[in-house]
Amino acid sequence: MRLRDATMADIPTLRHWDTQPHVVASGAGGWGWEEMISTPAPWRALLIAEVDGEPRGFMQIIDPALEEAHYWGDCGPNLRAIDIWIGERAETGRGLGTKMMRAAFRRCFADLAVRSILIDPQATNTEAHRFYRRLGFEFVRQQTFGTDPCFVFELTRANWRQGD
Ligand SMILES: CC(C)(COP(=O)(O)OP(=O)(O)OC[C@H]1O[C@@H](n2cnc3c(N)ncnc32)[C@H](O)[C@@H]1OP(=O)(O)O)[C@@H](O)C(=O)NCCC(=O)NCCS
Structure with missing residues (x-):
């Protein structure tokens, strides 16, 4: 698995993934890709996750304090927030998401000022909750983003298993 920056050439793939039922059901995707x-x-x-040179998943990493729409509200500095999805349902449950997240942790915590990473799965997305807990995230609070009731989870630097 390799993470690389998304380019304009990825837009058809990203739009295709936006239509996949498991992506839609999670509330992910459907973003304004061109802009x-x-x-x-x-x-x-x-970021696009590639396996053998083929795009398989997408991940966004933001600094929520600097993100222009202030999606995370007034959350303070030195945090990161991640969105992730695997494009095709058949590619899920094979360990790819775990590899993507661990690569993201290394990237985020390489900045020594970063104290923790936030995730906001929908309150009903119990599969994702289990996935994040297994990676060391802990439940923080319920929060409604837009109209979506979500669970906020946090991975602190202390809970990051660096060998993973
Ligand atoms: C959530 C998501 C990103 C997780 O990625 P993934 O590649 O499916 O995750 P993994 O395969 O690493 O782990 C998921 C399950 O597969 C299992 N698994 C891990 N490695 C495995 C492997 N090599 N072979 C088989 N199963 C494996 C894990 O044990 C885990 O099972 P569990 O949840 O029952 O404990 C992905 O399922 C997805 O895109 N879902 C839809 C969108 C979504 O919900 N995004 C999150 C929104 S916040």
Whole structure:
């Protein structure tokens, strides 16, 4: 698995993934890809996970304090927040998401100021909750983002298993 920056050439793939039922059901996807990819921002990484050179998943990493829409509200500095999905249902449950998240942890915590990583799965997405807990995330609070009731989970630097 290799993470690389998303490019305009990925937009058809990202749009296809946006239509996949498991992605839609999780509340992920459906973003304004052209605008996001064509306007890089220092507080955001838009990443494609490739396996054997083929795109398989997407991940966004943001600094929630600097993100322009203030999606996370007034959350303070030195945090990161991640969105993740695997494009095709058949590719899930094979360990790819785990590899992507661990690569993201290394990337986020390489900045020694970063104290923890936030995730906001929908309150009903129990599969994702289990996935995040297994990676060391802990439940923090319920929070409604837009109209979506979500659970906020946090992985602190102390709970990050660096060997993973
Ligand atoms: C959530 C998501 C990113 C997880 O990625 P994934 O690749 O499916 O995750 P993994 O395969 O690493 O782990 C998931 C399960 O597969 C199992 N697994 C891990 N490695 C495995 C392997 N090599 N072979 C078989 N199963 C494996 C894990 O034990 C885990 O099972 P559990 O949840 O019952 O404990 C992915 O399922 C997804 O895209 N879901 C839809 C979108 C979504 O919900 N995104 C999150 C929104 S917050």
